[in-house]
Amino acid sequence: MTSFTPARSTADLGVVGLGVMGANLARNLARHGHEVAVFNRTLARTERLMDRYADEGTFVPAAELADFVASLRRPRVAIIMVQAGPATEAVIDALADLMEPGDIIVDAGNTLYTDTRRREEALRDRGLHFVGMGVSGGEEGALLGPSIMPGGTAESYNRLGPMLESISAQVDGAPCCTHVGPDGAGHFVKMVHNGIEYADMQLIAEAYDLLRGVAGMSVAEIAEVFRTWKDSELDSYLIDVTTEVLSRTDPATGGPFVDAVVDAAGQKGTGVWTTQTALELGVAVPAIAEATFARAASSSAGARLAVRNASLDAGAQPPALDEPKAREEFVAAVKDALYGSKIAAYAQGFDEIATASQLYGWQVDLGAMARIWRGGCIIRARFLDDITRAYDEEPALGSLLTAPVFASALEAVLPAWRRIVATAALAGVPAPAFASSLAYVDQLRAERLPAALIQGQRDFFGSHTYHRVDDPEGTYHVTWSAPERVEEKWA
């Protein structure tokens, strides 16, 4: 077994956890001229990194965590890249015991922001900086340039920022990294990034399903449709990924790869967190929620089998799209529905960030978030430039739906979007994210909502009270159980 004994305290920063993300992040840092200390619980991973990549830059490997900490220059910076939860907690505790006031511990995993807030407060009391940092881009991004979303103090960003900005993706000469805000702001923004990722993927999947199930197109034809959408406002990494996946032939069956894959979508939890958090904050994120539920429904094997065997097929009838022109129009309408739904999904995600930012006093620059998502991350897309411009023009934008660029786009796509949602329902092809995104727009644009009826129902069965249109500040109740049913003003 190799015995690493670092002798000097010169490393610019260190990485703990040399799995898929940590090893590639360490290599990216070393390639950019930073001296990087590396440590992994299982020594074999550290040895493998040194065997394969030592010549890419200056690494300082350590077999013991204490040696790792000793190899860092002051104020020390240690980036943790391990699984969220108990693993991250254990590494933070061990590092904190070895570090000194002014040192910086960075959690770069996908951690729930409430854990980050709790840890930041606890470590602050010990004089340590704790930075919750979102990193997106997968294995390739970590190595070649991810999108980086650090939270924590401005002071810690002064030390960390230049190093992080040097290794992040760059778009139009600007780094895809910025200080998001204090304590849990970085992890919150990364969580919502992933929620939007879920919604975007589900919307693309629904578009594929409609082209296949309603228009009767082959997988190869659909791959070509997605390829052409790259030359449009839908241009994005996820559209590229989709084109690649749909273009693959399965070597074993000779058929489309997508038909050889079990149709049960996995998830590691960030979509659930985004949805749960939105519910707690009282923010509507139906596209993200439906995308998360759709993964759950796809994985509900027992329920799917039972319902499929029950043959609940009544009324499901795809329209005839035999004529090439009719099919062409349908493809164009699906594209419109996808674009409209995508605008709605991003509006929901940004609303969730804005709400949390206000609640916690983070002062997140929403335009800057769209800017740092333009490169490196999974949701990178041309479309994000429009979001940045929208917030630059009107920083206090109440909803992205009202930014002139998106309001006029919605005007253009809404008619086709409505037809697609109706057609999906009539054909019996599930399109929950398309439908819920449309309902979201309709809810927000409605003059009156049936919420007034719900208030009446709540008052009837639980004396939960209501406000009157002509006295919105007053609190009212009807004595429903008394024969005369008198309205009383309670406050």
Ligand SMILES: NC(=O)C1=CN([C@@H]2O[C@H](COP(=O)(O)OP(=O)(O)OC[C@H]3O[C@@H](n4cnc5c(N)ncnc54)[C@H](OP(=O)(O)O)[C@@H]3O)[C@@H](O)[C@H]2O)C=CC1
């Ligand atoms: N994979 C991806 O695309 C992305 C992942 N992330 C996040 O990055 C983090 C790491 O993910 P990834 O690199 O994929 O994971 P891997 O499974 O590849 O690596 C996990 C690492 O965590 C270490 N580890 C696990 N438990 C402990 C523990 N109790 N104490 C010390 N070290 C421990 C492992 O060490 P050992 O070798 O000893 O087991 C290993 O180095 C996660 O939080 C993930 O959510 C973020 C963005 C994208």
Ligand SMILES: O=C(CO)[C@H](O)[C@H](O)COP(=O)(O)O
């Ligand atoms: O963090 C990421 C990207 O930034 C991962 O791609 C994401 O965690 C994948 O999540 P899931 O396994 O739930 O689809």
